[in-house]
Amino acid sequence: MPKKNTTIQSGLTVEVTPPAIPLVKYYLQKPGKPAFDELSGKVASLLIEPVEGDAEGSHWLRRFDKHGKLVWSTRHPSLQETFWYAEWEYGLKESAWKKG
Numbered sequence: 001m002p003k004k005n006t007t008i009q010s011g012l013t014v015e016v017t018p019p020a021i022p023l024v025k026y027y028l029q030k031p032g033k034p035a036f037d038e039l040s041g042k043v044a045s046l047l048i049e050p051v052e053g054d055a056e057g058s059h060w061l062r063r064f065d066k067h068g069k070l071v072w073s074t075r076h077p078s079l080q081e082t083f084w085y086a087e088w089e090y091g092l093k094e095s096a097w098k099k100g
Contacts, residue, residue, distance in 0.1 A: 011049035013100035016090050018043050023089055026063075026072045039071050046090070047100065048082050051075060061086055 018041050027036040044066040051058040059082040063071045076082040083094045 011047050011100050012097040013045060013047050014086075014092060014096050014098065015045045016043060016092065019090070042066075042071050046086060046092075048079070048086070048097065050079075 022040040024040065026039040028039055029036045042065045043063040045064045045068075047060075047062040047064065049060050049062070051060060057078050059076050059079050060073050061076060061082050062073045065071050074085070076085055083097075086092050087094070
């Protein structure tokens with residue numbers, strides 16, 4: 001998992017509004033706190049970028065909040081599967097993505 005202080009870099013980007021009822025929920029437990037923070041509703045933009053040094057073609061789907069702070073990342077085996085996952089999770093078509 002990448003560092004949580006990563007900010008938006010180059011790659012394919014898109015702004016999003018999280019669904020009212022998310023298909024996936026992301027949680028983070030802060031050190032020293034018994035409860036978990038639900039992060040899914042904080043996502044404001046997405047970034048797709050290749051995994052460095054991966055000859056297989058894996059890509060990161062990174063989720064950022066409105067301040068550009070990394071919320072969560074998932075790794076997918078190919079660019080096409082990353083597009084499919086983003087479409088499933090956020091309803092985004094491949095044509096919505098722009099070079100960042």
